[in-house]
Amino acid sequence: MNEMQFGNRSRHILNGGPALDADKTARLAKARALALERQRPEPAPALAWADNVLGSLGGWTGLSLRVVVPAVALLVSFAAIYTWQQNQRVAEVEEIDALLLADELPIDAYLDRGFQNWLKKRLTEE
Numbered sequence: 529m530n531e532m533q534f535g536n537r538s539r540h541i542l543n544g545g546p547a548l549d550a551d552k553t554a555r556l557a558k559a560r561a562l563a564l565e566r567q568r569p570e571p572a573p574a575l576a577w578a579d580n581v582l583g584s585l586g587g588w589t590g591l592s593l594r595v596v597v598p599a600v601a602l603l604v605s606f607a608a609i610y611t612w613q614q615n616q617r618v619a620e621v622e623e624i625d626a627l628l629l630a631d632e633l634p635i636d637a638y639l640d641r642g643f644q645n646w647l648k649k650r651l652t653e654e
Contacts, residue, residue: 620651624647624651627647
């Protein structure tokens with residue numbers, strides 16, 4: 529028997545309806561009505577996006593897992609990067625101060641524009 533014949537035969541059998549007694553038919557109708565009562569109603573079209581966001585992962589808990597946790601992780605990473613950059617800047621200033629204080633040049637040499645440019649050039653070469 530090929531697929532078309534099997535499909536046609538199954539269709540005819542199913543269209544004929546099940547051969548059940550009235551008690552079984554009533555129980556099936558009652559179970560169907562109960563299942564339809566418990567079925568979740570379709571959300572309104574205007575609130576369909578809210579159902580997708582809040583309903584897919586279990587309400588507000590799902591929202592926190594999908595939105596709040598990544599946002600907090602992003603803020604923490606930004607704070608860590610900012611702190612690291614500030615520490616780098618402080619370390620650079622400390623290094624320049626240590627080099628200037630350890631040197632035996634007079635104070636007037638530090639006020640010279642050419643000397644400041646030489647210091648910047650020297651630091652970029654290192």
